[in-house]
Amino acid sequence: MTTDMSAFATKKDLTVLKKAFQKGLSGTNKRLDMTKVELKHDISRTEKRLDTFHNEFLDFKDDSIKRFSRIDERLYFEAAVENFRKDMRDFKNDDLETVKHRVTRLEIHTGIRAA
Known part of the structure; x- marks a missing residue:
């Protein structure tokens, strides 16, 4: 039985695949980190809006009405x-x-x- 060696990846092919995978993973991690930062900013903005609304509400509550x-x-x-x-x-x-x-x-x- 003869084995066709072209069907198997060479060490060089595996190294190239590994580097491409790591580069893709690195890019994905960077995007995830950016998404985390954006989410933190969104949460912070939302908290500020809630604080502002709460303060306005308290000011209004203290008003004549x-x-x-x-x-x-x-x-x-x-x-x-x-x-x-x-x-x-x-x-x-x-x-x-x-x-x-x-x-x-x-x-x-x-x-x-x-x-």
């Missing part, structure tokens, strides 16, 4: 007030009942008055 416990309630309140202002721009054309209804609706939307 203490009854709102969440920031989206504050935005809802501001939107309700802005809508009320838009509605009231031409209140001269409305009768007294319509104006009272708008004021009541604003008070209910903002939590000043129970529904």
Whole structure:
């Protein structure tokens, strides 16, 4: 039985493959390290945003409108007030009942008055 030696890798072939593998592995490790650094930066930025949001939330909580416990309630309140202002721009054309209804609706939307 004869063996075809061309089917087997030579020592030189193995050395070339080993170097290519190590180079690829090195590149992969560098990319992983860069990804780790990017992730650390992303985490750091997110933590800073959370800290900023928390500080703004605490500042807001200490403001005159203490009854709102969440920031989206504050935005809802501001939107309700802005809508009320838009509605009231031409209140001269409305009768007294319509104006009272708008004021009541604003008070209910903002939590000043129970529904």
